[in-house]
Amino acid sequence: MDWYPDADEDLLLRTSARFAGGQAAAVAGCRWFRDPQRNDIQGELPGWPPGPVHTPRTTGDRAARRTGRALAFGIPLIANLVANIGGAAGSPFGSGPTTGKPEERENEVDDFPVMWAAPDTLARTVPWQLDPDRRPEGYTTDLVLTSRRLLFLGTRTGTLDKADVLAEYPRVSLAHARRMRFSEVEADVKVTFADGSWIRLFTGNPDSAERLAEILDGTVDALPESDLTPGQRDRVTRFLADLPAGTRPPTFTRLASGIVLVEARVPLKAGQDLHETHSILMGPSGEPAKPQPGDL
Structure with missing residues (x-):
């Protein structure tokens, strides 16, 4: 990365x-x-x-x-x-x-x-x-949200160079x-x-816009990868293995029922800055899960 x-x-x-x-x-x-x-x-x-x-x-x-x-x-x-x-x-x-x-x-x-x-x-x-x-x-630009700041990164298409940190802002x-x-x-x-x-x-994708708004407004419980169980981490590894190179790091959201929504964004060749979202739902041990009333 x-x-x-x-x-x-x-x-x-x-x-x-x-x-x-x-x-x-x-x-x-x-x-x-x-x-x-x-x-x-x-x-x-x-x-x-x-x-x-x-x-x-x-x-x-x-x-x-x-x-x-x-x-x-x-x-x-x-x-x-x-x-x-x-x-x-x-x-x-x-x-x-x-x-x-x-x-x-x-x-x-x-x-x-x-x-x-x-x-x-x-x-x-x-x-x-x-x-x-x-x-x-x-040249393309990304928004990154972490537990303590928001950053804008710049990257050059087709290179493996380290991203330019263009600006950053504390969450407060x-x-x-x-x-x-x-x-x-x-x-x-x-x-x-x-x-x-x-x-x-x-x-680039409605899911990204929605998730950014939900995380910043505190309406969803965004999880760091470190909070996943071993079984969930294994499931995420297998999920990402099926996605193409260039897939963005996944995001994790704990839904109201306790199951975890995993989303990974894949850049599209159809247009610059566009991407599609691939997702799975998993239970505490990484097993497939179904949404419950109030989850989505």
Whole structure:
């Protein structure tokens, strides 16, 4: 693996992450960096290289983009129908390129900020490499959540180099997270810092967005691997042996009934930053388990 947690912390989640892109017609593919007065602040962010200046799309632009999206997603949509997965959890394409309904019209339809930050707030310190319009070609970014911090890592596609630690934040600096369903494959998440600033990220899979929000908000019992029983560890080893190279380290969640949900995220060749989730449920000794009422 290209990055390991310190001895005094446990890995809880690792997923791809980049700034999200607008989905509504007027803001499709766009992103803005705002202060609370909706001023564009990207020129104020220290160390950031120049990036494109987006403008809301005209009616003609919207029509052209709709045609382009239909062509781009035609094959995956047909594949989903044939496979009878049409938007099931873990499907890399969901029910189409855009799913869900707008929850914040001012931030999803009329405008699309991916950074909301007053001067001297933490959101202004996130790495510029999260912006797909700025980062080098072949460079990807991941979000890592441990028992004591959140980190952003950068890696170069096709290399075995150690990951770049681009930024890190103690858990106490994070207020909460919320999955935003009006997004590409419903995989956006809004991460809010304790100072009220926030960022909106695309995580590549709806399961990743949901799990990040649940862990940060304390609504699930995330387990470190060290808490597993010997039988459970053996079952996880066999589970991972069946998955392809490049699979992200698994995450573990204790459900209400006490059984453990194991999830592993596999990068997809269908598109950069996309991945699918493979999962199993296991009992105390690693035996297969079925969800009970209230588990899922």
